[in-house]
Amino acid sequence: KAGVTQTPRYLIKTRGQQVTLSCSPISGHRSVSWYQQTPGQGLQFLFEYFSETQRNKGNFPGRFSGRQFSNSRSEMNVSTLELGDSALYLCASKGRAGGETQYFGPGTRLLVL
Amino acid sequence: GDSVTQMEGPVTLSEEAFLTINCTYTATGYPSLFWYVQYPGEGLQLLLKATKADDKGSNKGFEATYRKETTSFHLEKGSVQVSDSAVYFCATNSGGSNYKLTFGKGTLLTVNP
Numbered sequence: 317k318a319g320v321t322q323t324p325r326y327l328i329k330t331r332g333q334q335v336t337l338s339c340s341p342i343s344g345h346r347s348v349s350w351y352q353q354t355p356g357q358g359l360q361f362l363f364e365y366f367s368e369t370q371r372n373k374g375n376f377p378g379r380f381s382g383r384q385f386s387n388s389r390s391e392m393n394v395s396t397l398e399l400g401d402s403a404l405y406l407c408a409s410k411g412r413a414g415g416e417t418q419y420f421g422p423g424t425r426l427l428v429l
Numbered sequence: 430g431d432s433v434t435q436m437e438g439p440v441t442l443s444e445e446a447f448l449t450i451n452c453t454y455t456a457t458g459y460p461s462l463f464w465y466v467q468y469p470g471e472g473l474q475l476l477l478k479a480t481k482a483d484d485k486g487s488n489k490g491f492e493a494t495y496r497k498e499t500t501s502f503h504l505e506k507g508s509v510q511v512s513d514s515a516v517y518f519c520a521t522n523s524g525g526s527n528y529k530l531t532f533g534k535g536t537l538l539t540v541n542p
Contacts, residue, residue: 320472349528359518359532372528406472408530416461416480416522418530420473 318343320409320421328427334395337424341388341409347371348390349418350382353404362405365390394426402428431456435519435533442509442540450504450536452493452519462486462495462502463520463530473518476504509540 321340329335341348350362361374365384382392388409394401404425408418436451454462461480465473477486482497491506502519519533 322472347528349530351530358534359520359530361529361531364528366528374529408473410528417463417475417478419475420465422472 320407320419322405322407322421322424324424325422326425326427328429329397330429331397331399333397334393335397335426337392337394337405337407337426339390339392339407339409339421341390341407342411342419345409345411345419346388347410348384348388349408349410350390350392351406351408352376353406353423354402359406362392397428399428402426431460431521431531433519433521433531433533435517435536438535439537439539442538444511444540444542445508446540448504448506448509448513448538450517450519450538452502452504452533453500454502454519454521455500456521456531460521462493463522464491464493464502464504465518465520465532467516467518467535469515476517509538511540511542514538514540 323338347366349364353359363373364371368384379395384390404423406423408420410418432455434453463478464476466476467473477488479486479495485494493502493504516535516537518535520530
């Protein structure tokens, strides 16, 4: 079974631009969560989608948004990028069969200049 | 809120040494506990988990026991290898909210031959 995939793997943007990241979960998984990883703050929960609905949201500004499609693929969007948005963005999927275990993708590394 | 505290790194060991990485948590409800590992340039991989008190999770020679009385989930391995060099994260999905993981800051382990 293929794992969680994320595209692109690396991205360079400038301040003020916007960016869209994509995540394809493990086949059959309907829950997708997003995390931001930075050296200073560590791993922080952004939001979680299940069956195309955002179920929960972490403590991030409204510039961070997401959506999920009917095939469970998810996208995350960051508008008006700031230098502090430079991070590794990780997506994780969870399925009923796996219980509460979240399986992570390789991440998208975003650099904001 | 929920929190996870890991021992500060970095930890440097010689091959075949004994490893312990301490982890304590604060959580409501009946949390599950996890150890994830992150190799350089990669996402997170689930190493092991425990879902209730006194459970022992184990994988690849690593073990951790869910101790509710001390709110701890320490990671141990009897004989580390160079290939174990990575960052290790302790995490909880407390309060029955199985969508969100709260992570510790991570512990960098370097194993020298």
